[in-house]
Amino acid sequence: MKWSEQAWAAIGPIYQSIKGMAFINELKEGTLAVEKFRFYMQQDACYLEHFARALALIGARATQVGDALSFIRFAENAIVVENALHESYFIDFNVTAAQLPEPACHHYIHFLKSTAALDAVEVGMAAVLPCFWIYKQIGDHIYSTQQKENNPYKKWIDTYAGEEFGEAVRLAIAICDEAAEATTENGRTMMTEAFIAASRLEFDFWDGAYKERRW
Numbered sequence: 001m002k003w004s005e006q007a008w009a010a011i012g013p014i015y016q017s018i019k020g021m022a023f024i025n026e027l028k029e030g031t032l033a034v035e036k037f038r039f040y041m042q043q044d045a046c047y048l049e050h051f052a053r054a055l056a057l058i059g060a061r062a063t064q065v066g067d068a069l070s071f072i073r074f075a076e077n078a079i080v081v082e083n084a085l086h087e088s089y090f091i092d093f094n095v096t097a098a099q100l101p102e103p104a105c106h107h108y109i110h111f112l113k114s115t116a117a118l119d120a121v122e123v124g125m126a127a128v129l130p131c132f133w134i135y136k137q138i139g140d141h142i143y144s145t146q147q148k149e150n151n152p153y154k155k156w157i158d159t160y161a162g163e164e165f166g167e168a169v170r171l172a173i174a175i176c177d178e179a180a181e182a183t184t185e186n187g188r189t190m191m192t193e194a195f196i197a198a199s200r201l202e203f204d205f206w207d208g209a210y211k212e213r214r215w
């Protein structure tokens, strides 16, 4: 079995809890309170900036030059998405300039940056993988079950259900599988642990936004 298959199986219960979250359901129905979405977007803009820094660091540390290029491109795209948030959703939803990271965002970005900096590079790759994979799965789930008429959150949904994002996700998974094959048994265990921790932090990020959890 590929590393990615067993890693995805390991987060099965976490993924199911994410799918059942009020935030996700209300986003899909278009009924999510705009205040909660505003809080989410503000935090996500901050998240994307630091996520991009973690991706660039993983790119710099990658053993294969092809992987370095892929991660540098992921980093660029994450900043491009962050800029698009500012140019479109921020205007549509009257969101004010970037805020400091609140607890869920703070925890997640520092987990990603310290893992990317200090752990084996394949562990860093596994730590950022849920950001790709869970968003793709949730994006597809929302897209296929959404309230299609007048959903104010349509643009967000389209970003993550789109084919362009899907391609990046397949590439990130394939890179992790290759890295998992090249490392040791202990390396694979550490990769899975990082993948699980990041998946929990994905849950917590949406939970924090729904509750507008602040310091």
Ligand SMILES: Cc1ncc(CO)c(N)n1
Pocket: 044, 047, 048, 130, 131, 132, 135, 202, 205
């Ligand atoms: C918290 C979070 N995780 C993943 C993504 C997808 O890049 C995102 N935008 N925000």
Ligand SMILES: Cc1ncsc1CCO
Pocket: 073, 074, 075, 077, 078, 079, 081, 131, 132, 165, 168
């Ligand atoms: C995972 C991810 N999220 C936003 S941009 C990006 C990289 C895709 O190229």
